Amino acid sequence: MTHLADLQAWLQAQLTGKATEQQPSVVIEGLPQIIKSNGVPPEQRLRVYTSGYYLRLLECLQGDFPVLRAFLSDEVFGIFARGYIYSVGSKSYSLLDFSKNFPAFLLQMTPPAQTEAEWQRYRFPYELACLERLMIEVATDRGFESRDPAQKRPIGNIWMGLGDNLGVEVPKCLRLLEASFDLCAFMDAPQPIAERQLPVLQKTYLTLSRRNYRLFKTNLEHWQYALLNYLQSGCTLHETLEKIQSTGIKSAGELKADLLFFLPYAEEQHLLRLT
Template sequence: MPSLHDVQHWLLTVMTTPGGAERGAALARQHHGLAAGELVHANAVADPMRRLGVYADGYLMRLYDCLAADYPMLQRVMGDDVFGFFARAYLWENPSHSPTLYDLGAGFPAFLARHRPPQTAADDGMWLLPVELARFERAWLETMRDHGPEHAHNQALTASPWAAMNVTHWTVPPCVRLLDLKLPLIPFWQAMAASDEVPQCPQSENSLVAITRMHYRVSAYPLTYWQYGMLDALRQGCDLHQASRRVENQDMPQERVLADWTLWIPVAQELGLLVAAPQHQRD
């Protein structure tokens, strides 16, 4: 007579093995030495495998619902059938191993990018759209969950660029996500949010975006290359001098980068993209 512990792990293997209940039952028999007929009785309605399939299919559908909840706009763009095909393939290839379902869909954008048809052109907007939209939606979700400027203590907005000049150390809040996209998705996203209709796919175009949160409200903003570069460098631990050296080029020397940066600081603070570093980090 198998122990309760063995039966529980046997059923868990049947339910969660990628490929369905039959594959799970075969794997469970290898691992635990127990066959489905020994633990699940047949009745007039269903045999053991059909009864086990109810649990295995229900487990997969629960994960699918979580993935669809994380990517609602992507599901609208792709349609239920196509989204369902890729979502189930993703779940079979990437079974859940985390105690939180928040982690379940983290790899979905990369999964879609890896499974692009080989004959598809790199700038094909119709294929780029699901990949880039998935990146956008995941970043939006992460911004909602991560720490924002609401958690920064004693943070007063600088009233003018001249006041900002007295602060030499700035940090980017953890909630900020910087995206280097191949499609201009902010207008597309806004149109999707305002209507049930799916807008026309935008033309391929490089687009630098910051997704951030201020007063617990998430928003997305377009960035210039130097704004993106400065925020990215600061996030990597650079000081202002190092960051401006990274961003400078022939058309925009370091002095101009720093001047434009100083003028932009009050705006960036108001958007939730910057906070002054705590005093102990400045010393």
């Protein structure tokens, strides 16, 4: 008698295109377990489920990367999507997680670039995919919407010996992306996506977050990006400032002056919260 777990493993192997040889030998003959219904033979019924599984995952990728799909064309995007579905497959109970490794898959499938122009042409779809994937994570992770408004703290107190009592919290939905192109300008361009030109190389530091349940993305200066990055990793504000100063991005005086303007802005934009 075939165990249910073995049949489930066999059916999963059929749906995902995995070799049945990797499954227990007892379920290699699992096809006879499928009941013929309304004159439809088991082989055809299995193909219906297999096609449905593939189409659902393809639909998921198309929905998660609409801009990338329009930029590459349906044909080119479909080639990468099929490769991802059959080589990586779904390994989570939630379809929200399915496309998580798609940007890395694109990069892995990229051939070696022979010229700088080729490198840009190959690199841009990967970074565009990274941006669209991060947008999904920002939309589904926790923000500050349910939190009580933070009590406003005098920013000047940081430099008056009270900084040790000042805490800074960043939202869980905050995402940061160091890019080789101005992705914000590309995403916000007025032309149809298929008609937009490949952006020129331009180092950008992109932040994505959510305010009042609305996603927004902004290009930051290098030191502002570093500030949020260190805070997100668990550093205190003073540890963060010391790290930034040690890198030479900003001098101590410049950093203190600029921070007086940036912290209120960042708090207003829900990039951080002073506590």
